[in-house]
Amino acid sequence: MSTFPADSVGLVTPQRLSFNEPLKLACGKSLEQFELVYETYGQLNASRSNALLICHALSGHHHAAGFHSADERKPGWWDACIGPGKAIDTNRFFVVSLNNLGGCHGSTGPSSINPATGKAYGASFPVLTVEDWVHSQALLADQLGIDAWAAVVGGSLGGMQALQWAISYPARIRHCLAIATAPKLSAQNIAFNEVARQAIITDPDFHNGDYAAFGVIPKRGLMLARMVGHITYLSDDSMGEKFGRELRTDVLNYDFTSVEFQVESYLRYQGQEFSERFDANTYLLMTKALDYFDPAGAHGGNLAKALEGIQARCMVMSFTTDWRFSPARSRELVDALLAARKQVSYLEIEAAQGHDAFLLPIPRYVQALQAYMNRIEVDA
Amino acid sequence: MRADLEIIQEWIKPGSRLLDLGCGDGELLRYLSEQRKVTGYGLEIDPEKINACIDNGVNVIEQNLDTGLSNFGDNTFDSVLMTQALQAVHYPDQVLEEMLRIGREAILTFPNFAHWRCRLYLGTKGRMPVSEFMPYTWYNTPNIHFCTFKDFEALCRERSIRILDRLVVDQTHRSGVLSGLWPNLLGEIAIYRVTR
Numbered sequence: 001m002s003t004f005p006a007d008s009v010g011l012v013t014p015q016r017l018s019f020n021e022p023l024k025l026a027c028g029k030s031l032e033q034f035e036l037v038y039e040t041y042g043q044l045n046a047s048r049s050n051a052l053l054i055c056h057a058l059s060g061h062h063h064a065a066g067f068h069s070a071d072e073r074k075p076g077w078w079d080a081c082i083g084p085g086k087a088i089d090t091n092r093f094f095v096v097s098l099n100n101l102g103g104c105h106g107s108t109g110p111s112s113i114n115p116a117t118g119k120a121y122g123a124s125f126p127v128l129t130v131e132d133w134v135h136s137q138a139l140l141a142d143q144l145g146i147d148a149w150a151a152v153v154g155g156s157l158g159g160m161q162a163l164q165w166a167i168s169y170p171a172r173i174r175h176c177l178a179i180a181t182a183p184k185l186s187a188q189n190i191a192f193n194e195v196a197r198q199a200i201i202t203d204p205d206f207h208n209g210d211y212a213a214f215g216v217i218p219k220r221g222l223m224l225a226r227m228v229g230h231i232t233y234l235s236d237d238s239m240g241e242k243f244g245r246e247l248r249t250d251v252l253n254y255d256f257t258s259v260e261f262q263v264e265s266y267l268r269y270q271g272q273e274f275s276e277r278f279d280a281n282t283y284l285l286m287t288k289a290l291d292y293f294d295p296a297g298a299h300g301g302n303l304a305k306a307l308e309g310i311q312a313r314c315m316v317m318s319f320t321t322d323w324r325f326s327p328a329r330s331r332e333l334v335d336a337l338l339a340a341r342k343q344v345s346y347l348e349i350e351a352a353q354g355h356d357a358f359l360l361p362i363p364r365y366v367q368a369l370q371a372y373m374n375r376i377e378v379d380a
Numbered sequence: 381m382r383a384d385l386e387i388i389q390e391w392i393k394p395g396s397r398l399l400d401l402g403c404g405d406g407e408l409l410r411y412l413s414e415q416r417k418v419t420g421y422g423l424e425i426d427p428e429k430i431n432a433c434i435d436n437g438v439n440v441i442e443q444n445l446d447t448g449l450s451n452f453g454d455n456t457f458d459s460v461l462m463t464q465a466l467q468a469v470h471y472p473d474q475v476l477e478e479m480l481r482i483g484r485e486a487i488l489t490f491p492n493f494a495h496w497r498c499r500l501y502l503g504t505k506g507r508m509p510v511s512e513f514m515p516y517t518w519y520n521t522p523n524i525h526f527c528t529f530k531d532f533e534a535l536c537r538e539r540s541i542r543i544l545d546r547l548v549v550d551q552t553h554r555s556g557v558l559s560g561l562w563p564n565l566l567g568e569i570a571i572y573r574v575t576r
Binding site: 371372 | 397419421427430431433434435437439440441442443451452453456
């Protein structure tokens with residue numbers, strides 16, 4: 001049996017909770033019952049003051065740290081930051097990470113069986129919003145006996161959830177860490193999401209979302225969606241450094257089918273791999289939730305007004321080469337928090353890796369995260 | 381605590397809202413928030429100092445003063461503070477105007493280029509003064525707009541800015557009788573409190 005690194009949370013087992021009360025959703029529909037899959041790291045203390053929620057991004061899930069088995073190739077998606085002695089120190093915090101509702105890694109989603117019909121929800125699964133997720137996460141907190149989170153932490157779409165937590169449940173969150181995120185998507189952001197969705201929807205195997213009934217999956221569409229997404233998560237520099245214009249072979253083929261440039265090969269591989277592990281309907285749902293997020297919308301576009309009720313201390317971080325959620329977008333959020341006279345800190349981290357930087361162990365980023373987390377008071 | 385900060389904190393009313401431009405490690409903000417229930421933010425660009433601010437538990441915003449302060453609303457702070465940074469910004473006059481737009485009053489400290497040691501150095505050696513107090517050579521200094529007390533007060537007169545308090549101190553931040561008599565010659569650091 002292999003041993004895990006000393007700063008790893010080690011072997012973790014996902015858990016599952018069922019909710020049998022109907023959940024009213026922003027779209028007007030309700031889910032009569034649902035399940036959430038989650039993982040926890042560290043111990044909840046006696047006063048329950050050390051609980052911390054990690055919210056995942058677009059294609060994420062509950063497996064944020066540690067290993068599911070001794071021979072798992074890669075640890076959870078944010079293992080760089082979560083563990084004993086790490087920035088999010090599991091010796092201090094009780095960390096909860098879940099697969100969002102509508103996801104495809106165990107929580108109730110489009111590929112789950114609808115108890116009312118005995119068949120997969122497929123296209124009939126309701127459209128979800130960030131508010132819906134936060135609502136379902138609050139129900140999870142209730143079940144776990146957590147009145148208030150010491151902190152809610154998330155990057156990208158996860159950062160939107162952290163912010164929504166501070167807005168929706170001001171008394172239940174003490175610190176909000178919104179990383180590489182934005183208070184709403186720009187037209188360009190939505191445009192990229194729409195390209196991704198069209199790639200999926202126009203795949204002949206999509207069958208209006210009920211592909212499961214036909215025994216197929218819209219693999220090509222999902223692959224294209226991921227390819228376009230992936231481009232936006234990297235910076236021009238990081239792609240250039242990784243691939244440049246490097247060719248896989250010495251000769252040009254003068255056709256359109258062969259893979260000639262290394263970057264083509266990389267994108268095809270990433271897309272291919274993703275299309276085999278991710279559900280198309282979930283991808284549609286998650287991108288829609290991103291598009292819809294706009295807390296200022298209910299306040300005539302006045303973001304400061306939307307943030308007025310926040311009690312949490314906020315920490316906003318952005319990365320210089322992130323063009324999907326550029327530092328300017330984070331500053332919009334910071335400026336609104338300043339205008340609303342909220343407690344806020346803001347860091348603009350120099351990083352070459354683009355949007356993906358928030359998942360990488362960039363020294364200044366991790367140090368700042370650690371310094372901030374260390375200041376969060378929890379009972380012994 | 382640094383001696384100029386020691387003096388400044390006397391001028392800050394308990395419970396007031398403070399913006400500290402170039403806040404360093406956030407020591408003053410921490411002290412004022414703990415001792416005087418002051419709320420506020422520090423602006424800083426040095427990553428290490430920003431981390432020190434986080435360690436100190438103060439709100440710090442990574443923002444370059446040279447890109448402006450337009451993200452802060454009119455009269456949203458009681459005091460806007462800038463210690464030892466006026467000489468390092470691109471447009472000190474504009475920063476001063478901005479400080480008084482955002483805050484009711486502004487508190488500034490800066491080194492006096494007309495201090496006798498500077499005059500002597502420049503007068504006898506004919507070179508830009510380098511000392512323990514101003515340890516940079518002309519080409520690598522962050523200080524790009526040195527001024528004298530007289531210069532600063534002339535600027536205030538020109539812009540109809542009222543000087544509420546002025547303290548002239550030496551580099552150990554003591555104010556002597558002589559520096560009170562000939563501040564522009566004998567004072568090394570000025571601490572000003574100004575308003576519109």
